[in-house]
Amino acid sequence: xxxxxxxxxxxxxxxxxxxxxxxxxxxxxxxxxxxxxxxxxxxxxxxxxxxxxxxxxxxxxxxxxxxxxxxxxxxxxxxxxxxxxxxxxxxxxxxxxxxxxxxxxxxxxxxxxxxxxxxxxxxxxxxxxxxxxxxxxxxxxxxxxxxxxxxxxxxxxxxxxxxxxxxxxxxxxxxxxxxxxxxxxxxxxxxxxxxxxxxxxxxxxxxxxxxxxxxxxxxxxxxxxxxxxxxxxxxxxxxxxxxxxxxxxxxxxxxxxxxxxxxxxxxxxxxxxxxxxxxxxxxxxxxxxxxxxxxxxxxxxxxxxxxxxxxxxxxxxxxxxxxxxxxxxxxxxxxxxxxxxxxxxxxxxxxxxxxxxxxxxxxxxxxxxxxxxxxxxxxxxxxxxxxxxxxxxxxxxxxxxxxxxxxxxxxxxxxxxx
Amino acid sequence: xxxxxxxxxxxxxxxxxxxxxxxxxxxxxxxxxxxxxxxxxxxxxxxxxxxxxxxxxxxxxxxxxxxxxxxxxxxxxxxxxxxxxxxxxxxxxxxxxxxxxxxxxxxxxxxxxxxxxxxxxxxxxxxxxxxxxxxxxxxxxxxxxxxxxxxxxxxxxxxxxxxxxxxxxxxxxxxxxxxxxxxxxxxxxxxxxxxxxxxxxxxxxxxxxxxxxxxxxxxxxxxxxxxxxxxxxxxxxxxxxxxxxxxxxxxxxxxxxxxxxxxxxxxxxxxxxxxxxxxxxxxxxxxxxxxxxxxxxxxxxxxxxxxxxxxxxxxxxxxxxxxxxxxxxxxxxxxxxxxxxxxxxxxxxxxxxxxxxxxxxxxxxxxxxxxxxxxxxxxxxxxxxxxxxxxxxxxxxxxxxxxxxxxxxxxxxxxxxxxxxxxxxxxxxxxxxxxxxxxxxxxxxxxxxxxxxxxxxxxxxxxxxxxxxxxxxxxxxxxxxxxxxx
Numbered sequence: 070x071x072x073x074x075x076x077x078x079x080x081x082x083x084x085x086x087x088x089x090x091x092x093x094x095x096x097x098x099x100x101x102x103x104x105x106x107x108x109x110x111x112x113x114x115x116x117x118x119x120x121x122x123x124x125x126x127x128x129x130x131x132x133x134x135x136x137x138x139x140x141x142x143x144x145x146x147x148x149x150x151x152x153x154x155x156x157x158x159x160x161x162x163x164x165x166x167x168x169x170x171x172x173x174x175x176x177x178x179x180x181x182x183x184x185x186x187x188x189x190x191x192x193x194x195x196x197x198x199x200x201x202x203x204x205x206x207x208x209x210x211x212x213x214x215x216x217x218x219x220x221x222x223x224x225x226x227x228x229x230x231x232x233x234x235x236x237x238x239x240x241x242x243x244x245x246x247x248x249x250x251x252x253x254x255x256x257x258x259x260x261x262x263x264x265x266x267x268x269x270x271x272x273x274x275x276x277x278x279x280x281x282x283x284x285x286x287x288x289x290x291x292x293x294x295x296x297x298x299x300x301x302x303x304x305x306x307x308x309x310x311x312x313x314x315x316x317x318x319x320x321x322x323x324x325x326x327x328x329x330x331x332x333x334x335x336x337x338x339x340x341x342x343x344x345x346x347x348x349x350x351x352x353x354x355x356x357x358x359x360x361x362x363x364x365x366x367x368x369x370x371x372x373x374x375x376x377x378x379x380x381x382x383x384x385x386x387x388x389x390x391x392x393x394x395x396x397x398x399x400x401x402x403x404x405x406x407x408x409x410x411x412x413x414x415x416x417x418x419x420x421x422x423x424x425x426x427x428x429x430x431x432x433x434x435x436x437x438x439x440x441x442x443x444x445x446x447x448x449x450x451x452x453x454x455x456x457x458x459x460x461x462x463x464x465x466x467x468x469x470x471x472x473x474x475x476x477x478x479x480x481x482x483x484x485x486x487x
Numbered sequence: 488x489x490x491x492x493x494x495x496x497x498x499x500x501x502x503x504x505x506x507x508x509x510x511x512x513x514x515x516x517x518x519x520x521x522x523x524x525x526x527x528x529x530x531x532x533x534x535x536x537x538x539x540x541x542x543x544x545x546x547x548x549x550x551x552x553x554x555x556x557x558x559x560x561x562x563x564x565x566x567x568x569x570x571x572x573x574x575x576x577x578x579x580x581x582x583x584x585x586x587x588x589x590x591x592x593x594x595x596x597x598x599x600x601x602x603x604x605x606x607x608x609x610x611x612x613x614x615x616x617x618x619x620x621x622x623x624x625x626x627x628x629x630x631x632x633x634x635x636x637x638x639x640x641x642x643x644x645x646x647x648x649x650x651x652x653x654x655x656x657x658x659x660x661x662x663x664x665x666x667x668x669x670x671x672x673x674x675x676x677x678x679x680x681x682x683x684x685x686x687x688x689x690x691x692x693x694x695x696x697x698x699x700x701x702x703x704x705x706x707x708x709x710x711x712x713x714x715x716x717x718x719x720x721x722x723x724x725x726x727x728x729x730x731x732x733x734x735x736x737x738x739x740x741x742x743x744x745x746x747x748x749x750x751x752x753x754x755x756x757x758x759x760x761x762x763x764x765x766x767x768x769x770x771x772x773x774x775x776x777x778x779x780x781x782x783x784x785x786x787x788x789x790x791x792x793x794x795x796x797x798x799x800x801x802x803x804x805x806x807x808x809x810x811x812x813x814x815x816x817x818x819x820x821x822x823x824x825x826x827x828x829x830x831x832x833x834x835x836x837x838x839x840x841x842x843x844x845x846x847x848x849x850x851x852x853x854x855x856x857x858x859x860x861x862x863x864x865x866x867x868x869x870x871x872x873x874x875x876x877x878x879x880x881x882x883x884x885x886x887x888x889x890x891x892x893x894x895x896x897x898x899x900x901x902x903x904x905x906x907x908x909x910x911x912x913x914x915x916x917x918x919x920x921x922x923x924x925x926x927x928x929x930x931x932x933x934x935x936x937x938x939x940x941x942x943x944x945x946x947x948x949x950x951x952x953x954x955x956x957x958x959x960x961x962x963x964x965x966x967x968x969x970x971x972x973x
Contacts, residue, residue, distance in 0.1 A: 294904075333903070333906075334905075334906075334908055334909040335903040337903070337909050338900045338903040338912065339900060342896060342900065369889065370966075372883060373963055373968060376557065376561070376959060377963070377968060377969060379557070394882075397882075398859075398882070401882075401889060402853055402855060402856030402859075402885065403856055404892075405852055405853050405856075405885060406853035406857075409849065409850070412826060412829075415822055415825075416819065416822050416823070419819045420819050425818065425927060426909060428818060429913075443909070474857075475860040475861070
């Protein structure tokens with residue numbers, strides 16, 4: 070058992086140090102070009118790009134820096150796919166529980182060499198390539214098309230640059246972005262199974278179904294709320310805006326188009342909820358992940374049942390497979406941990422935020438790797454108000470959210486050899 | 488579903504008659520102050536309720552068995568609280584004080600659940616009898632109406648354990664060693680003693696009898712209804728401190744007082760939850776003191792201590808009194824207060840919220856997750872005060888916590904359908920669900936819930952009752968499994 074423990078610890082140690090190193094080195098260009106005024110700001114930007122958050126410090130990035138920023142996001146997205154789905158699975162069993170065990174328990178090098186590991190990489194690259202080609206065909210300048218592709222496929226976000234500034238008013242850009250964001254939010258194991266022509270699996274995949282329901286219903290609800298409150302009077306326009314933002318928030322991309330800060334509270338609440346648990350496991354999206362919410366909901370339903378029938382033994386089933394109580398415990402403790410970190414973020418950011426709403430959305434937006442939010446962190450505003458300490462804590466939240474908390478908690482944990 | 492219908496009816500009748508009797512008290516108060524309209528309203532409600540309750544109680548045949556099934560227990564408690572809130576709101580409607588049915592229901596539910604959220608823009612011109620009834624509901628609801636029923640009506644002869652479990656708060660770590668009727672009675676004894684002592688102290692501090700009674704009900708029940716529009720700001724500092732101390736005492740696990748009475752004070756003082764509760768109180772008071780001094784909102788150290796200590800105990804015990812409009816305080820203070828709203832009092836106290844013990848476990852559960860991730864084979868038991876928490880209690884706590892958060896989120900989304908800001912919607916739900924009363928922004932301490940629509944008021948009232956009964960009792964009523972035959 071000792072060796073298993075050690076290897077888990079080493080894996081996590083490796084993951085967190087690679088991420089930290091990448092983020093520190095990656096912050097250099099912002100400093101050298103003078104875009105960031107301090108090392109902390111540069112580090113914040115760098116973390117924000119590698120964790121696919123897409124948070125900015127206010128002014129939009131221009132030209133080369135934007136390309137660099139989005140490239141880091143794309144690499145971050147790739148790293149997450151490879152790390153979380155091949156390096157971590159034996160550790161991170163819960164996000165994949167009952168979904169696909171094909172990666173579980175294998176070593177890093179094995180997965181990299183294996184078909185599945187390559188498949189994830191190939192799927193990611195091909196989604197990006199297709200999107201890029203379609204964008205160019207639509208008439209985009211290659212640079213813009215590339216930047217948009219990199220940021221959308223990694224569910225990053227443009228970091229302060231307005232979406233309208235980059236879509237160049239070309240029709241269909243929004244639709245392509247929506248499609249790519251959806252594609253990058255669906256669990257990549259679904260594609261792997263599709264390639265293997267395992268349609269039965271895809272059809273009864275709980276997480277996929279839940280995602281579809283969530284997306285459709287929230288789009289309709291937001292559309293209705295906006296229409297009724299009169300923010301967007303035209304129904305078709307309202308529908309498009311609702312769809313775009315529902316997809317963007319659920320994938321934790323955080324692209325925004327137009328002033329969503331003026332939307333009614335209901336739409337904001339739904340979008341915020343989507344950013345917490347809209348994304349699927351083994352995708353580039355971040356947040357709590359749908360599968361965990363499904364497991365938690367089933368556990369709560371079971372506890373209701375148990376109150377009337379205390380002696381009944383029931384196991385939870387996901388995709389027709391029973392999952393162990395240990396896994397359920399892990400999921401529950403993850404959600405509680407997430408909520409505690411979120412509240413801690415609210416507290417830390419309340420020292421520099423102008424109002425309660427901003428403190429709330431700064432925290433939720435950073436821990437979910439969303440990037441944009443409401444209040445003073447709305448679409449094109451940045452996080453410069455956080456101050457050095459707030460920014461560092463923001464980096465911690467972004468990394469914690471991206472690496473599913475545990476890898477980052479390692480330094481605080483005692484060595485388990487007792 | 489197989490309910491022991493006769494027994495359920497008998498208990499509900501007993502509750503109805505009891506409420507009728509209780510209404511005679513505010514009726515007397517109204518007569519003393521010469522408010523004939525209110526007195527008549529109370530009498531019109533009380534007499535038929537007592538008569539009907541007694542008659543139905545007598546006419547219902549004795550149940551075939553006194554055995555109380557699990558479902559019976561849940562159903563009795565859930566329905567009793569709805570019946571209670573409905574019956575209790577009748578005097579408000581009949582006297583015309585609060586004519587709207589949703590408003591009256593909200594106000595009464597807020598009273599019985601010891602929330603203290605109000606729809607009234609100003610209370611100073613209300614009849615004294617009505618205000619007395621409003622606060623008296625806090626006192627009745629604080630310890631639980633069914634516990635009261637069983638305590639004074641042992642003739643019902645039903646095993647109260649199940650009801651008790653559904654109505655008292657917090658996860659029970661150890662089985663009660665004393666018999667049930669004893670517990671119910673001694674809990675009420677402690678509760679009443681506390682009430683008397685506080686009334687006497689408040690009288691000494693210079694409050695008149697009426698005000699001291701009203702504020703004592705609000706304090707020991709951790710309710711929060713006041714008789715002045717600006718809360719306690721206008722009263723003497725000594726009164727404020729007395730109220731703050733008693734709020735803190737009401738937020739402590741009442742079983743600990745029982746231990747003290749049995750000369751086991753040492754054991755009571757070692758209680759880990761108590762230590763944590765006092766730690767949270769001290770820590771947040773200190774933090775808010777410093778913030779108030781730094782921001783210049785308080786005149787001096789004593790002044791800031793008074794403001795901070797009062798507000799911390801008031802929010803942590805989910806009472807909701809205020810000596811100052813805390814919505815105007817610096818943002819970090821507001822966030823700390825909001826976190827205290829989540830935490831709430833100790834288990835088996837009159838306070839609401841998640842309860843200190845559950846929050847302690849939340850941290851341990853989160854940390855256990857990390858340990859398990861790094862060492863999957865480790866057992867890593869969760870320990871509180873050196874004792875291992877059984878796995879099933881730990882699981883039910885984490886289910887509770889997540890259901891709590893989910894309800895908050897879901898409730899916020901629903902309430903945000905009103906034309907309010909997101910934070911108003913969120914704090915409205917939090918303030919009602921945790922049984923606090925005031926929130927921030929449009930429902931801050933200087934504001935009220937009157938502007939919401941009837942549907943939202945009803946929803947918030949249900950949330951208050953669900954929060955008071957710790958979620959599961961009410962939510963169970965909405966599950967098909969509860970009503971299915973099996």
